[in-house]
Each structure stands twice: as C-alpha cells, then as structure tokens.
Amino acid sequence: MAGASSDSNPESIPRIWLCQPAKKADEATPDWLTPDEAQRLAGLKGHRRQEFLTTRWLIRQALAGASGLPASDCCPVPGRPTAAATPPGWHLSISHCQNLAACATGTGAVGIDIEPARRRADWQRVARRWFSVAEQDWLLRTDDAFEFLKVWTLKEAWLKATGRGIAGNLQTLRVSADFELLGDQQQGGWRAGSCLVAGFIVTLVWQGPEAAGGQPAAPTLLAPPPDDCRLVAPEPLACTADWLLNADIHPSG
Structure with missing residues (x-):
C-alpha cells in the first residue's frame, strides 16, 4: 500500500483506517505477531480471535499507510496498543x-470509537447510570438513540485519548444539546470529529497543535485481510464519510 510520505516522518493530521475482518479465519498463528500478541491470541477462540487478528493486522497497515514503511516493519508496543514500537513517534x-475494525494514527494522543448507527439497546438506562444530569435531561427529552450514540462515542474516544477507563470517568467530557464539548483536561489542543461511514458512527478525539480548527482526514476503508492474514498491501475501497461533528473540546474549568 502506498504510504502518505516517503519516510517515517509523522504527518500532522490524524488519520482513520477501517476494514472488515477476513471472511474465513485461518487457524495458524501469523509469524508477524509479536510474542506478546501471539500469547494473547492463543487464549482466544471464535469471533474474538478473528477480531484480535483483524485489529492487529489493521494496526500494521495503518502505520504503513501513515509512515510509508512496509507493514512488516510496523508493530505496536506490548500490551494495550496505544503507540507504535516501530516506527516510533506514532500514537x-x-x-x-x-464486523468492522478501526484504527487511528496520529502524532499526538488519539482515541477512536465506532458504533453501528442503528444500534437500539437500552440507551436510556445507560444514560441515567453514567451521564451527567444535564446530559440526561436533553437526551431523554430528545428521545433519539442516534443522538445518544454520538455522545457515547465521543465519551469513549475521549477516554481512550486521555488513557482512562469507563468507570467513574464518563462525565469527564460533558456534551451539551448543541454539542459544545467540555473536557477535564486543562491543556488546550483537543478536538473531536464524528462521521457516518458504511452505517457506523466513527468518532475520533485527538490532541496536538494541529487540532485547533482542524478536521481529521477522511477515513480510509481497506479491503479485508486475506484468510491467512498475510501482510499484503490491501486495496483502498470506495468510502463515503458524512461528517456529523467537527468541534474543539474546551477545558471545563
């Protein structure tokens, strides 16, 4: 896959990479997995195994596309993949x-979350349990599951970008009815973008000098990995992104 540059110098604009899983998961363990990843894969079966392989394959293809290096030269840090081990300098x-995987790459902190746009779980219960009183008020009054999913993906992406889990932290980003965003990080340079792609809400939160007033590049949808998950260069597929939100995240205090 052609890279965005001829070397590993990072781009300033964060990028979103998407792909569907392989149609048939091969039982062999790919030789490009790190020892840490191979150990984790050994404990997985069925769709969880397929999801794990797909995301690890996508990480390498995303780093290759962003940096210009071959996918075989790219890998994440051990454990939770929040940064690249090679090439260095990527979040x-x-x-x-x-049935969809997403990976965000950037030179500063990034967080990505995706949800099917038609998901209709018991969102009112989730809002009452985890959201602020003000958020509950306008969401329950609006009674729109799609609006809830926009807020939920914003909060999830925010927590990933700031390195925190859900428990006790979902109110660290407050979302108003007109989607003014207030976060608990006092340093500036935070921004969020949400778009609708192939029936999914895709939300990215990122930080950096380039965040102010900017918008992430349009998502790149890659062809699914081959059944054996070889690191072949995938073809980009046709992809239309309808942007729902592009906004700064202001400090709350």
Missing part, C-alpha cells in the same frame, strides 16, 4: 464492533 487507538 494509536483501536475499536471494533459488529
């Missing part, structure tokens, strides 16, 4: 949900 975030 990462991944998400997967119902």
Whole structure:
C-alpha cells in the first residue's frame, strides 16, 4: 500500500483506517505477531480471535499507510496498543464492533470509537447510570438513540485519548444539546470529529497543535485481510464519510 510520505516522518493530521475482518479465519498463528500478541491470541477462540487478528493486522497497515514503511516493519508496543514500537513517534487507538475494525494514527494522543448507527439497546438506562444530569435531561427529552450514540462515542474516544477507563470517568467530557464539548483536561489542543461511514458512527478525539480548527482526514476503508492474514498491501475501497461533528473540546474549568 502506498504510504502518505516517503519516510517515517509523522504527518500532522490524524488519520482513520477501517476494514472488515477476513471472511474465513485461518487457524495458524501469523509469524508477524509479536510474542506478546501471539500469547494473547492463543487464549482466544471464535469471533474474538478473528477480531484480535483483524485489529492487529489493521494496526500494521495503518502505520504503513501513515509512515510509508512496509507493514512488516510496523508493530505496536506490548500490551494495550496505544503507540507504535516501530516506527516510533506514532500514537494509536483501536475499536471494533459488529464486523468492522478501526484504527487511528496520529502524532499526538488519539482515541477512536465506532458504533453501528442503528444500534437500539437500552440507551436510556445507560444514560441515567453514567451521564451527567444535564446530559440526561436533553437526551431523554430528545428521545433519539442516534443522538445518544454520538455522545457515547465521543465519551469513549475521549477516554481512550486521555488513557482512562469507563468507570467513574464518563462525565469527564460533558456534551451539551448543541454539542459544545467540555473536557477535564486543562491543556488546550483537543478536538473531536464524528462521521457516518458504511452505517457506523466513527468518532475520533485527538490532541496536538494541529487540532485547533482542524478536521481529521477522511477515513480510509481497506479491503479485508486475506484468510491467512498475510501482510499484503490491501486495496483502498470506495468510502463515503458524512461528517456529523467537527468541534474543539474546551477545558471545563
């Protein structure tokens, strides 16, 4: 896959990479996995194994596309893949949900979350349990599951970008009815973008000098990995992104 540059110098604009899983998961363990990844894969079966392989394959393809290096030369740090081990200098975030995987790459902190746009779970219960009183008020009054999913993906992407889990932290980003965003990080340079791609809400939060007033590049949808997950260069597929939100995240205090 052609890279965005001829060397490993990072781009300033964060990028979103998407792909569907392989149609048939091969049982062999790819030789490009790190020892840490191979150990984790050994404990997975069925769709969880397929999701894991797809996201790890996508990480390498995303780093290759962003840096210009071959995918075989790219890998994440051990454990939670929040940064690249090679090439250095890249931040990462991944998400997967119902037959789609996503990876964000950037030179500053990034967080990505995806949700099917038609998901209709018991969102009112989730809002009452985890959201602020003000958020509950306008969401329950609006009674729109799609608006809830926009808020939920914003909060999830925010927590990934700031390196925190859900418990006790979902109110660290407050979202008003007109989608003014207030976060608990006092340093500036935070921004969020949400778009609708192939029936999914895709939300990215990122930080950096380039964040102010900017918008992430349009998502790149890659062809699914081959059944054996070889690191072949995938073809970009046709992809239309309808932007739902592009806004600064202001300090709350």
